[in-house]
Amino acid sequence: MSSPFSDVVVVDAVRTAFGRAGEKGIFWNTRAEDLCIPLLKALVDRNSGFSPEMVEDSIWGVTNQVKEQGGTIGRLIPILADWGWDVPGCSIDRMCASGLTAVGFGSSHIACGMADCLLAGGVEHMGHLPMGFMRDPHPDAEQMLGGPSAFNMGVTAENIHDRFPEFTRQMADEYAWRCQCKTAEAVAAAKMDHMIVPIEVQLEDGTKTVADKDQHPRPETTLEGLSRLKTPFREQGGRVTAGNSSGLNDGAAVVLLMSRAMAEKQGFVPKMRWVATGVAGVDPTIMGTAPVPATQKALEKAGLTMDDMDIIEINEAFAVQALYCLDRLGVAADDPRVNKWGGAIAYGHPLAASGPRLVAFMKGLFAENPDFRYGLTTMCVGRGQGYSIIWENLSRASS
Template structure:
């Protein structure tokens, strides 16, 4: 039955700290589910009128859906959080944009009138489940995607350098240095404290510790240091660990509601969903896909890039961020772009990264009443891009 679409609002957005993947990572002794549970608790505790029984579904992004991240983790985490048996949940895979897709699907469900209250988010424990773990590609997958480079995200970034040589390694390194500087400044100013939910875990010596700070940022990053790094994806290449996002562990979550319901309950939403779009292109240069995705989202919203006050682009690689910003008509050092730094500093735990963008957007909206529209966008392995546009209502 056709009807008027409901307005959708994000009430709150939270995340864990992001750790480095591997035995030296802060979450090496923590399961993926146990990164998610504190976020569910926090969304309820930070927004007292909201109750677990109001949540009509949990849409959870997770790229590698096996072992601890299998078994429909989106359903399991609410039960492990003590929410009982009556809160449904599912898992969503769109590789890097699994979590951002979960947000988009959640907004669509609320807008259609199917539900009033959802939690959407994502998790990735890349230390326990590395990218590509136990995958079995179809014998014709390489042919279908163009060539073998489409399977390796670092090689797709090298392909962007090849096709558009105007984006040089020096430019990528300069972008990375700026990202690290912005992240350090934001961390020192306490910008992360409002969104990071502490997680209790056990360190290498067996001691209980509480993790509430990101592990990945490298504030001492310099152009000289980056110039000396090896290029692991190609001999004499341009992509290095310094101008690429890392392998990380983390989780992020957003509480989404129908707008009238949120206001009537006395909640204070921070942003309104405006539009979203997904696009696809040549998997061998998957990093450029945020451009068509953003163009589609802008067209649906009746906006242009000039209307966007905050741009949160997930920096899988510096070169793809440079390309996307350039093609969207934005200077790489435009103050609207990742004001608190991006994935080159904080890391990219795949499905957790999209909701992390939303958490950054929500926090920046709260402190900047003059900012009206914000864009969250990211590239996706296998040649896709996903974008969501939000409107600031934090000051209402």
């Protein structure tokens, strides 16, 4: 067992391709558990010397914990991956940030000396289990949350436009277009290849194929096309569209966390170090603003500022939400540090899988930029929360 206050490091981070939710999605005939199992097998294959016996817990974020995603899927995944019965596991829910919370909880668990090696992942099959499926809100919930808009994330984005009119529809569309452009460049340059684990799937017509590319990006996107899209959350005067919002998606991602002492003893190369976590709550009707106080808390704990952040990975639930958060954190919307390989508007947002996806992106970007030192992963959460984690690049020492 490590001593208390251990350095926590990321050894590896992998994900599935992200599919579109629904019958035309690549994972329509694939269960949520079967998105996760190949990721565990890939961690063994990719990391010489790593074995399931090292894992002391399997923490998985899952937003809709019913049907195939119920039954404590965090415990079932290692068993289904043929890792035996000795790896414990649990499932946690912080809605969109469930997976990033799993990473945060796992990091703090190792930091305080309670473990040396953990899995922290997230999975969401929104095609099988749509957002809000089988929920039964308390009769007082709507009033206490500030009104019915708190239950509809698209309307919360419209609310941000209302309260902060300096962020216009045109600005949101321009942000979304840049996201698609950056994503197209990253995909063409094979930036996703090292993190995506190919999975054999059965398509709607019964044929089989290998899912190894994200299904959601639209490289053909133009500003003119975005400007013509309807505003489904508000027909008259709306600004939020399918083009400047993240998608409904299926996917999974997982991070292999270790104490730095264990990683180095076992011969693994730590990629980045956990520095600090911040979590915050805000008015649920403008839930997308919460990354601001969450990030401010993380920065204060780390003794750092936004100027110290060389990479900023913000999950784009909605373009206006990202615009607001970046502005309030003192970052320009087109700052080159932000979502260098594109974001959720292009790749999609399979809820709990998105947080570990951000970590996988951070790992890749740190490796590609050894002169960068610190990075931020942050995201908003339904019901008015934000979650942020700051990381330090360890490739600097070996560069």
